[in-house]
Amino acid sequence: MFIDSISKTISQKMLDASIISIEDKDIYYYGLQLIVSTIVKGMGLLIIALLFDKVVEALIFIGAFGLLRINAGGFHLDTYFKCFVVTSAFMMLCIWIGNMIPLSIAPYIIICCLAMTALFILLYAPVDNPNRPLNGKEYKKFRVRSLYIMYFFAITIILVCFIKTELYKYMCIASLSILFEGITLLPVWKR
Known part of the structure; x- marks a missing residue:
C-alpha cells in the first residue's frame, strides 16, 4: 500500500501541474510503482545485508x-x-x-x-x-x-x-x- 500511495500521489501531482496528460497518468503511475518498489526493495535488502555484515x-x-x-x-x-x-x-x-x-x-x-x-x-x-x-x-x-x-x-x-x-x-x-x-x-x- 505504501508504494501504491506514493506512486498515486506523485502521478496526481504531475497531472495537477500539467506535466503529464490524463491519458498518460496510468503509464506514469505504473512506472512510478516500479521505481519506488525497486528503491524500497533495494534499500531493504541492503539494510538486511548490513545487519549480517x-x-x-x-x-x-x-x-x-x-x-x-x-x-x-x-x-x-x-x-x-x-x-x-x-x-x-x-x-x-x-x-x-x-x-x-x-x-x-x-x-x-x-x-x-x-x-x-x-x-x-x-x-x-x-x-x-x-x-x-x-x-x-x-x-x-x-x-x-x-x-x-x-x-x-x-x-x-x-x-x-x-x-x-x-x-x-x-x-x-x-x-x-x-x-x-x-x-x-x-x-x-x-x-
Missing part, C-alpha cells in the same frame, strides 16, 4: 539477479511485501550457500548453476508481466538481451574463478543468484 555479497546478488530479471522477467508475487520477503530470503540463502560451498566442489556447483540457468533462459525467457505484456518486437529484444546477459555472466564468472580462485565464494553467490532468477522463469509458476 554481508554487503558485498548482497550487492553481487542484487546485481546478478536484478540485471537478468530486468530482461528475462519471471514470476511475480501479488504484493510488494511478499516479493520483498521472498527475495530477501533467497538473497540470504544464496549468500549462505555461497559461503558454505568448499573450494573443491565450487567449480562444479558454478557450472551446474550456469548450465541450468542457460537452459531455463533458452526455453522460457522472456516471461512477461501480466500488468505489461510484451509485444512481438519486445519479446525478441528481451530474449536476445537475456541470452547475452547469460553469456556475459557465464564467461565472467568462469574467468574470475580461473584467475582468482579466492573469489570463488562470490562467484558461487552470483551463480546461485542467476539460478534463482532462472527458476522464476519456469512455467510451473503460471496460475
Whole structure:
C-alpha cells in the first residue's frame, strides 16, 4: 500500500501541474510503482545485508539477479511485501550457500548453476508481466538481451574463478543468484 500511495500521489501531482496528460497518468503511475518498489526493495535488502555484515555479497546478488530479471522477467508475487520477503530470503540463502560451498566442489556447483540457468533462459525467457505484456518486437529484444546477459555472466564468472580462485565464494553467490532468477522463469509458476 505504501508504494501504491506514493506512486498515486506523485502521478496526481504531475497531472495537477500539467506535466503529464490524463491519458498518460496510468503509464506514469505504473512506472512510478516500479521505481519506488525497486528503491524500497533495494534499500531493504541492503539494510538486511548490513545487519549480517554481508554487503558485498548482497550487492553481487542484487546485481546478478536484478540485471537478468530486468530482461528475462519471471514470476511475480501479488504484493510488494511478499516479493520483498521472498527475495530477501533467497538473497540470504544464496549468500549462505555461497559461503558454505568448499573450494573443491565450487567449480562444479558454478557450472551446474550456469548450465541450468542457460537452459531455463533458452526455453522460457522472456516471461512477461501480466500488468505489461510484451509485444512481438519486445519479446525478441528481451530474449536476445537475456541470452547475452547469460553469456556475459557465464564467461565472467568462469574467468574470475580461473584467475582468482579466492573469489570463488562470490562467484558461487552470483551463480546461485542467476539460478534463482532462472527458476522464476519456469512455467510451473503460471496460475
